[in-house]
Amino acid sequence: MTRLLAAMMGFVFCVPAFALDANRQGVDVSALAQSNSWRALLHIPWGENKHSYIDDPRYFLAKDGPSNRTAELVATLAAFAQDPESTACRFPARYQWLQQEGVLPPTLLAHCDEYQQWRTQTDINRVVLVLAASYLNSPSSMYGHTFLRLDPAGERSESAFLSYALNFAANIPAGENGLLYAYRGILGGYPGLFSMQPYYEKIQEYSRLENRDMWAYPLRLSAEQIDTLLAHTWELREINFDYYYFDENCSFRLLELLEVALPDVDLTSRFTRAAMPVDTVRAVIDAGLTEEPEYRASKRVELELLLADFNGEQRRLINALATRDDALASADFVRYVDLERQAMAMAAYRYLRYSDNRAQRSSAGAARSLALLREVQGHGRIEWPQALSPAQPDQGHPTSLFALNVGSRDDRQYSTAEWRISYHDALDSAVGYPAGASLSMGRLEVRWQEGRNADDDNIQLQRFDPVAIRSLAPRNGFFSPLSWQVDAGLERLDDAPEQSLVSRVSGGAGFSAGVLGGVAYALPGLRLEYNGDAKQHLRLAPHVALGQLWQGAVLATELSFSYSDFGGDGERRSVSVSSNWAFSSAYALRGSVVYRHQPWGESTGIELQWRYYF
Template identity: 30%
Template sequence: MKLKTIFFFSFLFHSSILSASTTLGEFYQDKAVQLQLANDPTWQRLLYANSNKNSEVDYAGFFYAEQGKHDLTQELKQNITALFEQHEDNKSIQCKFPARSEFLIQKLNITQSDLPEVSCTEFDEWIGQIKPYKATLIYATDFMGNPSSMFGHTLLRLDPKNLKELNLVSYAVNYAATVSDEQSWSYAWKGLTGQYPGEYSLMPYYRKVKEYGDFESRDLWEYELTLTEQETRFLVKHIWELKHVQFPYYFINDNCAYRLLGLIDLVRPQANLQRRFKASAIPIETIKAIRDEHLIETAEYRPALETQLNAQAKQHGYALAKHAHVLTQQERSEFANFLQKFNVQQQARILEMAYDDLYLQLLSRKVEAKVAEPKLRQLLILRSQIDLDKQRATVSLPKVDPVDSHHARHISLGVGKVQGEDVITLGHRQAYHDLIDPQGGYRIGTQLKLLDGQLQYRDDQLKLESFNVLSVNSYNPITPFKTPLSWGFNLGWKQEAQHQGHFSETEQHGVFNLNTQFGFSAVNTELEHLCYAQIQNHLQAGKNLDKGWRVGLGPTLGCQNIWTDRINSLVQIELPYWSDRHVWQMNIGSAVQYSLNAQNSLQLSWNYQQSKHENWQQIAVNLLHYF
């Protein structure tokens, strides 16, 4: 009898709790409907709702309602019900979805006394390690060795309070494609078509500094955001909610920069940053949009290790830097003898440069660890025996912050003459940077043009003069420490001065064009004048060619010159030998550009072609507007 009585009262107790939970849940559900919370921008962003009010997330564990992916209102109601359910450690909705729970509790003004006690050991330990106080947006400059990083990369650093000087040990939020296979030509195609899953990851910031600044020699810019501690913490709570969530990763639009904008929109919904970048999300352009919303508080520059090493070469001179590189090739036993011919200060400088040089060689796998590590230790021992302060000078801050550089897209309007006839041109480029563009904020010798076309009106006819799908050039200059390859390619369509397979002074016909080039380049110590020499091959296809296609091969020479902060020039000479007619052809392209301001320029260009005794030339003046 006693056992039955206990069971009876226990049943009544749990029933009353369940009834109270259900009643509270229904009460706040009704309140949410009255407030139209399902249409609240923050709620929709928490669930990644698209324009059709369907969630972009496919992971079933992201939802409480069976049809939560397609019915945000039903998902809202189920989340409210879950708030009042009692669960064991780490199982409550407040543990699984802390940001979502915080939003509902605040919007519905739910008192803590109405909520059951929850225990979230795993989440509390995780966020306790991060200690989020401030958020800093990190921009890694472009890296031509990886298709996904040609436009640069952004990530978010989460800084604890009062630890600014130790931010290397802060945590960083990174959104990137998860690539299981080796990077090959298919890698670029899969990345452009969204065939890789993208996901968030959290790691110590020093690991990303090592990856970008040491392995890939990319300078970093650190932009501290104006987000409050509460906003930063809410953002971090949402990152916890995305542990098993993946999105299709697209190199051009749905990429690292685009997804980080979504995180900022979550805590600053009035900014609507993500909506501005539906077609393409170039990292530096997204940072400019963040700056325009007054969300950047301070900016810091962190030069890559190779940038620091080249700065030492500039400071100490090319000859001494070359000696430092030669030292890294010597046996350890020969180090002391090698240094004897230099004075004490020169020895200190050589040892410091040699250490950095050898370390970079180790990272790039040009030397094995079993060879490099004993040498690195010996270099440190020898340097410690010299009683002189550090000889490295601080790398000077670049003249132009990348956020103050020209915008990626541009339109151009020009007038000129082609073969003595008046011509009007209209051009548009979707992205990103040309060698002749204003160079402030960009790396010299880097060119990346996407969807670059030009219309031409001449002789009462409007025609497409050129359309480059993609043009990439990386002129990596020779330094005292390495002799890298300069390379490039161009894929597109253009008008060629030829008719029925012959060079023509009166006719032009369209051809599909693929160029690839490889060679070497050099630059002065001030990084103002870069020249290159390459072998370039041409593959063209068009119905007006003899066989419908032709191949050309020949040398290419060029120079990029930055004369002042406003004036720069470019000249390039190509000499292809065409296999179809067994003739040489000379192509000269040149331009001088004057920057009126950061987003407007005036350009004078002259292009000349000659084959045998026939020629084709064009001169034009163009006004360019970057936007």
């Protein structure tokens, strides 16, 4: 027993001779355990005495490895002493780091056939951070999504279609309800996993099926850093992480992965509350790790660009070409010159392919596509317009907000402090954000209000919105998307005698269209409200929202009208005009005038707000 204890104590301070470089006599385990490289490999946050983000015990060799760096390092060294080759094959990134520190010999990975075969297949010479634009029709993609594109070396590097996509996502059961996903995603109800797939599948998913623009930011990583990243990716196979929608999400996990390749670069510590994809991209840019980004327009953007040069008659003919078999032979079509027919046939072909993206292709549709393609190819080559790169998403305003406003309603003064966790509303600067999209999470307003008498002044919760979403997607002769909105939370009826704080859920769906250089919308729906001060506490009212929105990089304005009918409890109407002036990406001023006609009376209010984005 004495000899065994002596051997164990000796191992803590001195690794067995087989594992040492010839020029080394011992290992300072404590110093190695505190290194940034070891912290990053264990996914431990920056700072002292932190617990690993990895929740899967299979990743650790010590029982207290998630919270004890030294214990995990001692257990790792013990595993290498007992079975060096198997341990190196299981933990190639740990092995490479210890080998670079002079602790282990340089040849152990040569015996890892499965790992070497995988590395041969993934012969990567460039890593690219890809941001897919936000997509409001999917709860998991409302804020956008990031993943890493792994570009192969050699001849395969000529096309990004041959690249791999390294992705982190929640492991969601098939057919999961969207609302259940949002609930469980916020509370950490899903495990998250890293996975690799062909990059062209991501293009199909985002650019074609969901019509999302994609931005690719090449990363300045050396060959050695890329090798470390891939070695650690191998270690994380089938390893579970807790997935949280706001912070420990796809984008945050990628930053952790990059810190393994760049252990002295702090990319993660700023994201303590939320890690919005575009903000994590900004963190990588701020660290000086990116090159000039590449833009990939969605198929819808490309199609809208192609359709833009046609007049009304030609656009109707293009629609006919895509939907009727006899349109190619019609007199309306053949009267155009060759180049015009070619251009219209190409637009019709692209539109038909776009329309068939989500539907199962029919034999009639395939025959029509072939006929249109033959018409295009029968008139020689033609140059098609290329989508110009819009403002980069990282150049938009930050996603968190703090605001102060002063206002007056019927000669009563008030001031409000507002905090919003994320993300963007319709009047914020449109630079870098999808047109018509409004998504606010965690919006909180606290108000000081002047009372009827001097003793009545008070501070109270004015509003709390866990979620408020609106998507305005204009319709035209080719596209007929649904516009919709949903919001839920607490709202104070500040002009009512009781100033009740009510709970409400409202939603609606309708349409929007391009009008007067902006977007006009009509969104009928329902409002469910609980008011403890009312005779009937729970009430359901038909509701409609009408408006006109103009968005811009600096100025934005919205005219809106809302109407709710609570039956015996009366009708509520409001008319408002609001304007926002963004004088930088971090600061804006907003003003509004609101008239309300409600069962308890009429009121007119005016507000001026200073907004700070961070």
